[in-house]
Amino acid sequence: MAKESFDKEIQFLRMLVLTSGAYSRQQFADRLGISVHTFDKTIRRLKDIAGSVQQADEHNKAMTDMLRTSYYESADPLLLFLFRSKSLKESESYRLSLLIASLQEQALTPLELLNLCCEGMPEELALPDEKTIRSDLKYLEQAGVIRRLPGGRPQKYTAHNDFVSMLSDEELSDLYAFVDVMANTQVPSVQGYLLRDSLKKAMKRRQLPDGASDLFLYKYHYHSRILDEAHLYTIMQAIESRRKLSFHYFTPKSNQSYHSKNTNPMFVKPSEGRLIEMLPLKVAYDHQYGRWYLLGYSSGRSQVAIFRMEGITQLVESGVVTEDEHAAKLAALERNTSFSWLVDLGRPVTVKVRFFNPEGAKRNFIKDRVQLQGQWGVLTDEDDASFLFEITVNGTQEIKPWLRSFGSSCEVLEPVSLRREFIKEWKELAEYYEPVRKNIQLPDDGTA
């Protein structure tokens, strides 16, 4: 059986979350690169899953409303349900959950489990045979949900939950809080969120108050970041086994973000995507936009290659490279990106700016923020009114928005080209907000 791919769902949800209701069905389908029929089918399926994962009263809401990010109300990651969408037959899900439930507080043999399963299965579902049970147990053992007890035959299995069951109520509550905080503030986070859901259930079973899921709030989360984590493990495995990856890539500027893989050549449509083969070396998480990047090496002209995770579809492993080649390319990548504010590979430039301390404020929040976010930049020449900030970065494009976000508390000194760009942009921005009746003439020669 072909491996189930979730590219369509990932791209679909990403677009839904980012554009929050902007498009009609047709517009949405066109931009995603699917038919309206597929759009309807996908949204029905996603709604089904999301509805059963979230509270029942959410069921009748439109999908976009369901996904509207109410970050001040809940810390529950709304997109987590994507990872609950792997298809599974009803009889299989019933059987697997019955097996896990039977192994919660005891150890049983496959035959004992077979008997329990036969008794416990509802009439309308097919009864399992021994072979099925053994293959189920093998799957659950591989996933790490159950473990085999040491000792001879017959083999006995038990649920792999000791790390939860050995904890006192207070310890479990502390662990739940820790997992919540870490899942929300660290990357990667998906497994943390999945674990948090399980711990919540464990607390419910012990009748412990979990303080509700919204006791902790996390402000300014980039919700779509967890969609990108879907590719993280395939990439990690490829990096570890020194393998190349190939995928169909859509740049963020292309008008499409998905292309179905059609097995029938009669129906193959042209795609805006590009077929890429590259050697993966690192992944980067950009806190400024909440986006992931794949960094590596491709044989093309650009050599060090950077891809946005959101554009990657049909990701598969391909050829192996030698350990030496991997090490050499990794060293080249690290050399090339060591001065990247994000991932820019441009020529290193020294940026020099003066930050002005806030007047009359109780706290120097400008300096606090520069120290917090200024990466490897250095603060010098401090006095009561201002301080200098110097940093060497690859190109100025990526640091520019950050500097501009300080408004008039920041003056760019060097390079002169960046200083000119700032002057030009502030002039244009002033015009955006000019009262209509006034028309102030500003010299636009870029010198100052």
Add this chain to the structure above:
Amino acid sequence: MNLFEKIFNYRMMAQLEEHGALAVTAQERRWLLMMLEHPEAAAALSPDTLDKLRQCLGGSDERNDSLRSIIVEKAGSAVPSLYHPLLRTLRQMIVKKSGMQLRHTRKDGFLLPSQTGVPYKLEYSMVKREWYLLWYNRRTRSLMTTRLRSIHSVEEMPVSGEFFNQAAATLAQQLEKRMQHATIEIIPDYNKELSRILYAFSCFDKQVQYDELSDTYTIKLTFLGDETEYVLSKLRFLGLRVRVTDHPYMKFRMREAAQKSLARYGYSSALETAEHDNSVMSAEAE
């Protein structure tokens, strides 16, 4: 390892819940083990618990994740400390629905006299990397936001469940009243950068509209009043790509930022006196 496991399926989850069964995969345990290696773990869990967990998890799972060495984080904030020592105490108080007696310092460091109230929520700002306690001040009957760092001492004080719930309801209402809206237009020349712009706003509660005729996107943001400064910094961050269309105060602030910036570069002749009667100190970049 794959995040799309049968075991994570939504039907499985519902059925496991029905049976009251717990299913934790090796990858979740590995994630936990990786997080337990974080120095913050020592602040979150007692040394005893930490030991127990490390032993139990370390023994059974085959190997540690190499994820940490593969991921590079860029443009994040330096994190002084993630797990504030008071976090546990305050969380337990909220779970127990307890009241509290609190002493905290003002922004200028002045220690205020003791106040009584009800702890409501704990909020973490991913931007400032700082924890805040949202609480109900009994005397003023209003919502307070205090940095955990500014809390000098806090002691439990029993209150009735009814009082706790009432206070929480009052705060929820007060928060609702503080909601503001702003409409932001994406300048059509920058539609090619739509993805970047929408990503930048994806941390807010927002709705997007698209007008096909003019090929224009507008974003309607909903945010709390005290978050205006952060929204403004996002607007400056995006520069020419976006324009606020309906929020007089933010429009004024954007104009002021442009004029004051130009003054820094020697274009002071362009500076007009602010007509806005709001004499709020500009807290740019806060």
